[in-house]
Amino acid sequence: MGVTLSDVALKAGVSRAAVSRTFTAGASVSAKMRARVEAAAQELGYSPNLLARSLTTRKTQLVGLVSNNFHNPVFLQIFDLFTKGLQERGLRPLLVNLSDETDPARSVQMLRQYSVEGVIVATSHLPDGFARAFRDGGVAVVHAFGRPTGQTDVVGIDNVAAGQMAAQTLIARGYRHLGFMGGPEQASTTQDRLAGFTAAARALGGVVSHSFAGAYSFEAGRVEMTRLLAHPRAEAYFCADDVLSIGALSAAQAAGLGVPDDLGLIGLNDMHMAAWANINLTTIHQPFDAIVSGAIDLMQDRFADPNRAAQTRLFPCHIVDRGTLRAQS
Amino acid sequence: MGVTLSDVALKAGVSRAAVSRTFTAGASVSAKMRARVEAAAQELGYSPNLLARSLTTRKTQLVGLVSNNFHNPVFLQIFDLFTKGLQERGLRPLLVNLSDETDPARSVQMLRQYSVEGVIVATSHLPDGFARAFRDGGVAVVHAFGRPTGQTDVVGIDNVAAGQMAAQTLIARGYRHLGFMGGPEQASTTQDRLAGFTAAARALGGVVSHSFAGAYSFEAGRVEMTRLLAHPRAEAYFCADDVLSIGALSAAQAAGLGVPDDLGLIGLNDMHMAAWANINLTTIHQPFDAIVSGAIDLMQDRFADPNRAAQTRLFPCHIVDRGTLRAQS
DNA sequence: TATCCACGAGAAAGCCTTTGCCGACCTGCG
C-alpha cells in the first residue's frame, strides 16, 4: 500500500509507461529495461493496483457469487468448488449472502457498483428481475442449479428426469406405493422433481402421494417424515434432497422402522455426508464438479460474447446405491 | 455500466462536483440541487463506481475472508455468520480458498492488489508470515479461531480451558480412563485442547491417553476410533471437533458399542448437526456469533487505529448436554 | 437599504494505471 507506479518509475529512472509495460503481459519491453524495473519494484515492494488498472482496462476479474443456501451442508462443497474453479482462472469471488436480504435489488446494485464482470447465482430460486437487472448492466449472469428459462444461462441437472429416475428405481426395486417428500413447494427443484417422479411412477403402475417439508433441512425432513409415519405410509420415499432424506431417515429410525426393509429412502445430491457410514444413503448423484465448471465456462463465454443467446447446460445424474433401498428384486 | 458521473452532470445541467456531493453522505447540497441530480441519475440508471471512488477515498470496503476449511460443515455456519455480519456493516467479503494454495504469499499479494482494507483468516493454522505480510502492507488482519500470539489480533476461545472443561466434565460423570482424539497433530487447536485436557484430567486423578486423527473430518474420526476400539480402550473420549466426534460415534455404533453406556463421547463446537436427532452429541459449545462479530469489531477497530497494540479476545464456552455422555453420577 | 455571513457551486488538481502515438535508437543490409 502506498507504493505506486510512479515511485517505481522514479526509482528506476524511467517513465511510468515503462513500468506499466513491464507489468502487463504481452507488452513490448526490452530485457534490460524489464530487469531494471523489476529490481526497483522488488526493492520497493510494488505490486500494481488492480482497481486502478480496471479503470482503463475495464476488467476487474471480480465475480459475484450469490447464494441463500447457507444452511444446507452441500453448499459448502459447492462453495469449495466455485472458489477453487474461479481462483484457477484468475477470477475473484465476491461472496453475497442473500439469506437476510429483503430486497435483492440492493445486491444487484452493490455488485454493479463493484463492477463485477459476472455473477453466479447458486440457488434453485432466482429472485424476479435479478437476471434482467444484470443483463441490462452488461454483467454476465449464470444461474447454477436453476430451472431453464431460455432467458438466462442455466447450468444444472434435468430435475424432471431426476424425478423419473427416482421413480423408475423405486419401481425396479419392487416398491409400489411411493411417496415424494419435497422441500418448499415454491422451489422449482421441488416442483420439477415431483412432476417427473409422479409421471414416471404412474406410467409404471405405481401409486404416488406427495408432501412438502418446510425447508431443505434436516429438521424439516425429520418433522415431515414423523408426520407421515403417523398415517398409512408409502413403502418408499423419494426425498428431494439429501439433507431432507437424512432427517427422514432419522425419523424412521426413531419410529423403530428398519431401513430399507420396512421403509425405502432415496435422496438427491450425493453430498459427501450421504456416504458417511452411519447414514449410508442411497441417492441420485448430482455432478457438482461438472456443474460448477460448466457454470464458470458459460460465464466466461459470455464475457467473450455478451450478446450470444442464453444457453442451458444440463448434466446427467446417476444412482449411487448404498443402504437405504433394498436390492434389485 | 457506462453511465458516469459526467453523464448525470450533463443531463442535470450541473457540475460534476454537484453530482458527486449528492452521492456522498454528509456533503452539503441544497435540497433543490439534490432532487434535480437524483432525478437525472434515476433516469440514466446511474450508480457511482466504487472502484473509481476508492482511488481517491482510499476506502474500498473490501475485506478478504480467507479459509482452508471447506470440508468441515461447521464452516458453512461460520461463513454464513461472517457474510451476514460484514454485509450489515457495509463491507464486502472477497472469499479466498487456501485449500489448494501451495504458496499463501500469492493470496496475500492478490488481496493487496485488490486493496482490501482488512482480512479475516478463519483457520486454526495461520501460514507463517501471513499476518506480517499484511501488517506491512497496512492491512488489518484478524485471526479467527487462532492461537493468541500477541502479534496479531486473535478472536476465539481458550482452547486450553476448553480441554480442561472436557476433562472435568468426564471426571464428574464418573469416567476415569479418558482418551483424547485430536485432529492433525500440528493444529494449534489440537495441541492446546490436548494440553488442557491432559493436565486437568491428571489433576483430578484420571488416566489419560491420546491420539490424533489425520484431519478434522468424519472419515478421519471414524477410522481413528475404529483403530482405538481394537485395543483396550478408554471409557470416554474427548474428540477435539464435532465432525470428528460424529465419525467416532459412527465407529462405536458399528462396533456394537452402546453410547453412552459402553463408551462416552464429548465433542467441541456445537455445530448445528450435533443437535440432529440421530446424532445428539454432547459437546462443548463454541460461541460462533460472538466470535464472528468480535472478529469484525476488532478489524474495524484497527481500521480506526492501525497502530494500536494487538488484541486477543477469547469467549467462554459451555457444555451442551445431549446423549453421548452419561448423566452426572 | 447596506453589510455580513454562510452555504452551495464551479474549476482544477489529484488518485493510479493504461495506451495510442511519435520519435529515437539500433540493426542489418545493400
Next chain:
DNA sequence: CGCAGGTCGGCAAAGGCTTTCTCGTGGATA
C-alpha cells in the same frame, strides 16, 4: 557508409471519481 525497417521508451491523454479552493449567491441582520 547510408538507409529502411523494426523495436522500444516517453509523452500525454484517458478512465471515473473526489476534494480543495475559490467565488458567487442568497438570506439574514442591523
